Amino acid sequence: MKTEEIIIAGFGGQGVLSMGQMLAYSALIDNKETSWMPSYGPEMRGGTANCVVIVSDSRISSPLVSKYDTAIILNQPSMEKFEKAVKPGGSLFYEESTIIQPPMRTDINIYRISALREAERLNKKQVANMVMLGAFLEVKPIVQFESILAALKKVLPERHHHLIPINEQALLKGKEIISEYLKEPV
C-alpha cells in the first residue's frame, strides 16, 4: 500500500466518525502517516455525517480529496453523493438495509454488506459499523488487525469499555461474511 484515501459516510449516530478514528489510530500504531477529517457542525446531530481518512506510507498532502480509493456508505444520501467519487478500480462497501438504490457503477468493486443484520444477530445493532469495518479490512488490510483492536480501546470512551468484546466480535463477523461473499459467484 502506498496511500489509501477513504470516505466513510452515513447518518450521525451510525458510528461513521468513530470508524474513521479507529482506522486513523490503527495507522498511528502501525507507524504510518494518517489524517482524519470529519464533517462537523449541526449536520452531525441526526443529519448526514462523514469523514475522510487517509492512510499512507509517506507525508500526506491534502487531508481533503474529492476522489476516493474506498467509500464506505451507510445511507442513501451518501450513496448518491459518493458513489461517483470512487476512483475507477476503487472499492465501495455499503450496508444493504440502508440503501434503496444500489450502486450501478461497473468500473469499481462493489461490496454489499448485511452489517445491520449481523449486528442484530449479536443483539447490538450499534456495532453494525464494526461489521462494515471488519469487512473493509478483510478486503484491504491497510492496517494490522491487532492495531484495530488496540484502537478500539482508544476510540471507545472508558465507560463503554465493557463493550470491547462485542465490538471485536462484530469486526470478526465482518471479516467472516466478506470472505464468504467473495467466494460467491457474482
Add this chain to the structure above:
Amino acid sequence: MEQFLINPDCMVYDNHPVTLTGEPFHYCPGCGHGVIHKVLMEVVRDLGIQEEVIGVAPVGCSVFAYHYMNVDMQEAAHGRASAVATAIKRVRPQNYVFSYQGDGDLAAIGTAETIHTVNRGENILMVFVNNAIYGMTGGQMAPTSLIGMKTATSPYGRDAASMGNPIKITELLAQLPGAYYVARHAVHTPNAVRKLTKAFKNAFEYQKLNRGTCFIEVVSNCPSGWKMSPVQSIDWIEKNMLPMFPLGDIKVPDPKTGDPVMVKNN
C-alpha cells in the same frame, strides 16, 4: 498662625504621601477625584502595602490615575477595568488589586464585565466614582444621571421614558453572591472622607480573606459638567444625589460568622 485656620481634624489634605507621585492633579477645581485618589493612596500607605498593590485605571477623567498613584498600574480599555483586574489578581493572587472606574465606564459600557466580575467574587477592590455625568467627553448623560438632569445629551433634562432611569448598580451588585463588602460613600464633607478612608481600609483587609469582591461606590461631583461652582456642587450632592444614592453600608461581613449579609434599610 495660619495653621489654626483649619481644624487639624478636618484636614483631608496633608503633604503628599509616598504612595502619590507628587504630580499635580489635572482635575478641575472642586472635583472629587483628587480627594478619592488621595484617600485611597493614604490607605495603601497606612497599611504598608505599596509594594503589593496593582491598580487598574479606567477611561474617563481618571484615565491618568497612574500619573498620581505611585503604585504599579495598568490602563484598561473603556469599561474593561474589572476584566483587567480579574486577570491580574488571577495570575498574581498574592498582590492586592483594585480597579478605579467612573459611572459611564463601570455602569454603561462595562456593565457586563462589572456584573460578572462581582458574580465570580473576584478578590479585588472595585472603586466606583459616581458623579452622574461623563466628565471627560464634556458633560454628556451618564447611566447614573438623575431624572430631569440637564446634560450635553439630555439638554431638556433626562426623561425616563426615552432615556431610561438612573441605574443603582451598587444595590444591584450587592445582590450577587460574589459580593463580599458593598458600601456607598462620598467625599463632600470631612466626615464623609473619614468614613471612606475606613471603608477602603476594610476593603483591602478583606481582600486578604479571599472571600469575594469589595465594591465601594463614591458619590462625587463634577462642578464643570454640572455647570456649578464647587460649593454649589456640594450642595447639589446633598439635595439631589444623596436622596437617590443614599450613603452607608449595603452588604457587610457578619462580625460573628464573617459571611456577607445585607444591611437593613438598604
Add this chain to the structure above:
Amino acid sequence: MEKQELKGKEIKLMKGNEALAEAAIRAGLDAYFGYPITPQSEVMEYLTENIPLRRGLVLQAESEVASINMVYGAAGAGARVMTSSSSPGMSLMQEGISYIASAQLPCLLVNVMRGGPGLGTIQPSQGDYFQAVKGGGHGDYKLFTLAPSTVQEMVDFVFEGFKMAEKYRVPAMLLADGALGQMMEKVELPAEGQFPHVIPDWATTGKKEGRKQNVITSLFIQPEKMEQINLDLQAKYKAMEIEVKSESINTEDADLILVAFGLVARICMKAAELAREKGIKVGVIRPITLFPFPTEVLNTTADRVKKFLVVEMNAGQMVEDVRLSINGKADVQFYGRMGGMIPNPEEILTKLESMMK
C-alpha cells in the same frame, strides 16, 4: 488522549484544537481566557479538563471582549497568556488587540477561522487574512502571524508564537481554520517544562522599593510621544522581518507556482501532484509567517517563473500581498472559494490547466 512511545518520542493522534491546547500547556501557559465559539470550543474544553491536573489557570469569561482584556491584564502582569476564538469572536476582540499591540504586551491569539461575513457559517474559511495581517483593530500595528497547515504545526506554532511574542513584545496570532481545528493527525509533542518563562521587569508585579512604578498603558496623549511610539513599533515590525518563514516545494523546475497558506497549501500540493502527472510542472510556495510576509522568496521566484496562482478560502486577500511582492514581474491570478467551501485539488487543477493553455 492516550499516548504512545515511538522511538522515544511522544506521538499522539489528536484533533487540531486539542493539540493546540496540549501544546499550550506544555509551553508553560500561565493563563487562558476565552469564550466558547464553534469551531474551536475544544480548546477551552481541553484546557478546563487538563489544567486543574497540571499547571496554569483557565477562565471562561463573559464575552470575547472580557477575554481579550483579561489577556491584556495577565500579560501586563507578566504571565504567559493566550486566548482563542473564531472569526466573529475575533472581531469582538479587535479593540483589545489594538491596546495590547500599543502597550507592547506579548501574548498568543488563536483564530480558528470560519466563514463570514456576519454570523456566517461554522465551516472553515480564510476570510480573516486581512484582519490578521493588516492589524485588525484601529491604528498602525501588526501581529506576528503564523499560519499552520498541519496538526503538527498547530503544536509547533504555539511554541513559536510565544517565542516571537516574547522576543518582540508583540501579540502573536496563530491563524488556523475550522477544518484544521477539527481534523486529527499524528503529532509529536515536546516534553513539558522545556520553555521557561521569566517575568519581565516591566510587568506590574507591585512597585518594589527602589524601582519606579511600572505602568501598562496605550494612552500617549501628546502627539509627539504617540508618534514616537508609532515609530518604535514600525521599527520593531521591520526588525521582525528576519523571522520570515515559507516553504517552497518543487519550485526549481516549475512553470507555474501555486501560492497558498494553511490547509489550502496542502490542497495545492495535491493539485500540483495531479498537474505533474499530466505533465504540467507546478510548484508550491506556502507562506508560513503571514506577517512578516515572504516577499523576498516570491519576488526572486518571479524572476524565473511567470505564472502564479494564489488559492485561498476567501474572495482574494493574500493575493494582494503576493502581487505587491512580485511587483508586476509575473502574471498573478486568483482562485478562491468562500463561505465555508473548501476548494478541491481537481478544481485547482482545472484552473491550472486553463492558465497553461
